[in-house]
Amino acid sequence: MEDLTTLKNKAIDSNLEDTIEILKKFYSVPLNQDIVIRNFSISGLDKKATVIYINSITDSEKIEEHIIRPLLTNNSTEKKLENISPAQLLNTHENFSNILQDINNGNTALLIDGEPKAYIFSSSKFQGRSVEKPLNEVVVNGPKEAFNENVIDNISLLRKKIRNENLIFESITISKNSNNVLYIVYMKDLADEKLLQNIKDRINSLDINSIQNLSLLEQYIEDKVKSIFPTILSTERPDRATSFLEDGYIVLLMDNSPDSLVLPATFWSFFHNSEDHYLRFIFGNFIRLLRLLALLITLFISALYIAITNYHVEMVPTDLLLAISATREVVPFPTIIEILMMEIAFELIREGGLRVPNPIGPTIGIVGALILGQAAVEANIVSPLVVIIVALSGLCSFAIGDMKLNFSVRLSRFLFIASAAIFGFYGMTAVLTIGIFYLVSFYSFGVPYLAPMTPKYISSKDTFFRKILKTEQYRPGYLKPKDIVKKKESQ
Amino acid sequence: MNNIKRGSLMLFFIFLIPLLSGCWDQTSIEERAYVVAIGLDKSKSDNENQIQISYIIANPEFSKKEAMTTEPPMETITFDANDINVARNKANTVVAKEISFNLLSVIIVSEELAKDKNFIRWMYDATKEREIKRDTPLIVVKEESTKFFKQNQPKLESRIHKYYDLILKYASKAGMIPNSHSNLGRYYRITQADASLFLGIYGTSEKSEYKRSEEEDNFMAGQIEIGGESNKVQFMGSAVFKEGQMIGTLTGEETRAAVLINEGLNMGSIIATYKDPFDDRYRVTTRILQKEDIKIKMDLKSPLPTIDVSIPLYIDILSQHSMVDYVNDSEKRERLKQSIEEEVTNTYNKLIKKTQEEFKGEPFGWSLIARKEFLTIKEFEDFDWMETYPEIDVNLTVKVNIGNFGNQSKVPELEEMRD
Numbered sequence: 001m002e003d004l005t006t007l008k009n010k011a012i013d014s015n016l017e018d019t020i021e022i023l024k025k026f027y028s029v030p031l032n033q034d035i036v037i038r039n040f041s042i043s044g045l046d047k048k049a050t051v052i053y054i055n056s057i058t059d060s061e062k063i064e065e066h067i068i069r070p071l072l073t074n075n076s077t078e079k080k081l082e083n084i085s086p087a088q089l090l091n092t093h094e095n096f097s098n099i100l101q102d103i104n105n106g107n108t109a110l111l112i113d114g115e116p117k118a119y120i121f122s123s124s125k126f127q128g129r130s131v132e133k134p135l136n137e138v139v140v141n142g143p144k145e146a147f148n149e150n151v152i153d154n155i156s157l158l159r160k161k162i163r164n165e166n167l168i169f170e171s172i173t174i175s176k177n178s179n180n181v182l183y184i185v186y187m188k189d190l191a192d193e194k195l196l197q198n199i200k201d202r203i204n205s206l207d208i209n210s211i212q213n214l215s216l217l218e219q220y221i222e223d224k225v226k227s228i229f230p231t232i233l234s235t236e237r238p239d240r241a242t243s244f245l246e247d248g249y250i251v252l253l254m255d256n257s258p259d260s261l262v263l264p265a266t267f268w269s270f271f272h273n274s275e276d277h278y279l280r281f282i283f284g285n286f287i288r289l290l291r292l293l294a295l296l297i298t299l300f301i302s303a304l305y306i307a308i309t310n311y312h313v314e315m316v317p318t319d320l321l322l323a324i325s326a327t328r329e330v331v332p333f334p335t336i337i338e339i340l341m342m343e344i345a346f347e348l349i350r351e352g353g354l355r356v357p358n359p360i361g362p363t364i365g366i367v368g369a370l371i372l373g374q375a376a377v378e379a380n381i382v383s384p385l386v387v388i389i390v391a392l393s394g395l396c397s398f399a400i401g402d403m404k405l406n407f408s409v410r411l412s413r414f415l416f417i418a419s420a421a422i423f424g425f426y427g428m429t430a431v432l433t434i435g436i437f438y439l440v441s442f443y444s445f446g447v448p449y450l451a452p453m454t455p456k457y458i459s460s461k462d463t464f465f466r467k468i469l470k471t472e473q474y475r476p477g478y479l480k481p482k483d484i485v486k487k488k489e490s491q
Numbered sequence: 492m493n494n495i496k497r498g499s500l501m502l503f504f505i506f507l508i509p510l511l512s513g514c515w516d517q518t519s520i521e522e523r524a525y526v527v528a529i530g531l532d533k534s535k536s537d538n539e540n541q542i543q544i545s546y547i548i549a550n551p552e553f554s555k556k557e558a559m560t561t562e563p564p565m566e567t568i569t570f571d572a573n574d575i576n577v578a579r580n581k582a583n584t585v586v587a588k589e590i591s592f593n594l595l596s597v598i599i600v601s602e603e604l605a606k607d608k609n610f611i612r613w614m615y616d617a618t619k620e621r622e623i624k625r626d627t628p629l630i631v632v633k634e635e636s637t638k639f640f641k642q643n644q645p646k647l648e649s650r651i652h653k654y655y656d657l658i659l660k661y662a663s664k665a666g667m668i669p670n671s672h673s674n675l676g677r678y679y680r681i682t683q684a685d686a687s688l689f690l691g692i693y694g695t696s697e698k699s700e701y702k703r704s705e706e707e708d709n710f711m712a713g714q715i716e717i718g719g720e721s722n723k724v725q726f727m728g729s730a731v732f733k734e735g736q737m738i739g740t741l742t743g744e745e746t747r748a749a750v751l752i753n754e755g756l757n758m759g760s761i762i763a764t765y766k767d768p769f770d771d772r773y774r775v776t777t778r779i780l781q782k783e784d785i786k787i788k789m790d791l792k793s794p795l796p797t798i799d800v801s802i803p804l805y806i807d808i809l810s811q812h813s814m815v816d817y818v819n820d821s822e823k824r825e826r827l828k829q830s831i832e833e834e835v836t837n838t839y840n841k842l843i844k845k846t847q848e849e850f851k852g853e854p855f856g857w858s859l860i861a862r863k864e865f866l867t868i869k870e871f872e873d874f875d876w877m878e879t880y881p882e883i884d885v886n887l888t889v890k891v892n893i894g895n896f897g898n899q900s901k902v903p904e905l906e907e908m909r910d
Contacts, residue, residue, distance in 0.1 A: 326551035
């Protein structure tokens with residue numbers, strides 16, 4: 001028996017029986033249950049024919065109605081095959097490898113005795129969710145469609161929002177065995193060629209058997225793998241992806257990923273939320289302010305508490321200081337242990353609450369709140385103020401919508417806690433300074449992380465706060481878009 | 492191999508950081524004893540180098556909400572020591588926690604010690620201690636500070652730091668004590684500038700003979716008769732320091748006047764009474780506001796130096812028992828104005844005379860204004876403000892501006908009503 005891999009590159013035989021035998025070997029029929037091989041003869045032409053497809057990923061009815069039945073009921077002897085079957089003829093292949101790939105993609109191969117080629121008809125129908133509401137990036141005001149695992153649906157959602165011939169969906173096969181297809185989406189008249197080439201180069205340099213989805217792909221192509229800060233944004237909202245596309249960003253889509261990747265990403269794209277722009281100018285900036293506040297509280301409040309109670313007692317109002325001191329008197333641990341215990345407990349509850357099966361979900365909230373809050377204080381393990389502080393920092397961290405930035409903030413919080421415990425404010429300031437040095441020092445696909453705040457670029461200046469919509473005239477200059485003006489100032 | 496080496500080197504440096512740093516400065520919040528007030532007295536021993544120091548330590552337990560404790564709100568300890576700083580260690584023989592001055596609300600000095608010529612030496616110990624803030628008020632008490640502490644039992648403010656904060660805030664708002672004038676920072680600055688007098692807060696728990704006066708503010712602390720069951724401690728008037736040593740006192744009225752013309756100090760509105768020019772039996776109650784700046788003109792170059800001070804006062808009439816119709820009669824109003832102006836001018840003239848003759852220095856902060864008259868510091872120093880001030884001719888004019896006459900300006904005609 002010939003080796004299957006060498007067979008793969010061979011052209012098919014004109015003898016139908018032989019070809020089918022070889023295909024059966026490829027698919028290990030009858031071990032593989034969902035491979036369908038149907039033999040019949042085309043009336044009129046009077047030829048033996050066989051269709052091969054995988055019935056779990058194809059539309060069987062369509063095959064029956066549009067491929068097989070017309071061939072069976074054909075009377076004409078001259079009609080060409082293309083004209084007999086109303087189904088869409090995609091291609092004809094001579095090579096086994098090509099045929100196999102198409103069958104794997106859910107298409108149907110028609111083999112006719114005496115012809116050394118296979119006719120490939122489109123018939124794919126994969127199972128999946130329909131378009132649903134976004135789960136992670138919830139907004140009150142604005143569209144409520146989210147990407148799903150079906151890339152065709154996702155493309156459709158984007159096309160629905162940008163009806164322009166310049167919107168390109170370029171597809172690349174990025175893995176060898178599983179043949180995962182990646183779609184690079186961009187506006188041809190906006191996106192910078194160099195940036196596009198950079199991304200393509202990075203993707204083409206991959207030599208991997210399988211990349212299941214975008215979350216995995218992200219880790220192969222991101223700039224800093226070990227960095228605490230993310231450099232690629234993922235969003236499950238097509239409206240958000242659209243607004244990035246229209247600014248000249250590049251979006252990646254893939255089957256099996258209910259989200260899209262946006263690159264390059266700056267710190268601001270993680271900090272922002274689509275609702276910021278859907279709400280009116282003042283309201284939108286109000287929630288930005290709240291988010292900034294939440295970010296600062298999450299980062300600093302535990303560290304501040306440690307620094308103040310251990311090194312800078314004179315900063316606390318007298319009454320509060322005495323109150324803290326009184327409640328601390330019965331607590332056996334130093335402040336740092338107290339804070340760390342509660343912070344870790346909170347993180348555990350958070351993680352546990354996420355993984356817990358749905359039916360017992362509510363219980364963990366009650367147990368967590370009860371045990372951590374009331375009982376810990378009553379047992380003199382922590383002081384009440386620490387519960388307030390940890391609860392505040394935990395709750396505030398939820399206000400940072402982006403999951404990746406959320407993780408960065410939650411992790412760097414521990415850095416601040418440690419530095420405050422060792423050096424007080426001095427340590428916190430030092431860590432903050434180093435952190436800012438770090439933030440300005442790295443790039444996402446060639447774009448500085450804090451652009452356009454520092455370094456400065458022409459842009460709509462959408463950083464901590466946004467401008468009035470009318471005055472957001474420019475696309476971000478750091479992307480080097482082909483057309484920087486996105487609207488003319490209206491009177 | 493190289494990586495392991497680098498990693499261990501990094502670890503080594505990280506461990507080195509806490510060793511070299513100030514981490515050992517750290518003290519847990521609950522392991523400190525918070526001194527709220529420091530009292531300084533003359534030592535009872537013969538050793539001249541020692542003073543008697545009292546600490547009032549706040550009890551944090553008292554601030555706890557649940558389970559009211561039976562512990563007292565504070566603890567007082569008294570002992571002899573060389574200075575404030577060495578006393579911290581000595582205190583630890585009885586106090587279980589590390590002594591902390593972070594919450595220090597007041598420094599209280601007995602009049603006896605304040606008048607000692609060596610007083611300034613002990614005061615400068617406080618500059619060495621980093622935890623003592625420069626805005627800590629300085630209070631001079633008539634008796635020994637230990638006795639003052641013992642007598643000072645506020646009925647409603649059992650947390651003593653709160654008591655000091657609040658009473659100093661509101662007493663100085665009323666102008667009875669020179670609070671904003673009277674903290675350690677100013678004491679050091681004025682003493683070192685050696686040109687003006689420093690005013691400290693004056694208080695006592697001792698009752699002296701009550702003085703009954705028509706005016707409401709011509710008292711020293713201890714002279715006001717207050718009935719009921721309130722605290723025995725009174726704060727009123729100020730202690731005058733010259734060159735860091737106490738030389739005398741000012742009454743409440745004089746303190747108010749001094750604070751009012753001190754440019755550096757802003758006071759709120761104060762309420763004072765003045766003679767009614769139409770009826771000697773009654774006095775007019777007024778609220779005094781200072782809406783415009785005081786104008787001070789100095790001529791120091793001439794052989795007879797002069798200072799012209801013009802004080803604009805804005806006065807609201809709050810009550811007038813004489814029931815004179817000032818509102819509709821501009822002539823009567825004019826007389827009231829003149830009468831108040833006269834009275835205020837008189838007060839000031841008396842005060843200035845007292846400072847020139849008794850204290851031989853001024854507590855009004857004028858030396859700062861005088862500096863502007865000279866081109867160099869040396870010229871100012873040669874002029875010797877402190878020495879020259881008693882000879883300077885101070886011309887003081889008061890301009891009263893009468894504002895409104897209370898919520899309802901009209902008063903009924905008593906004669907007609909009684910008919």
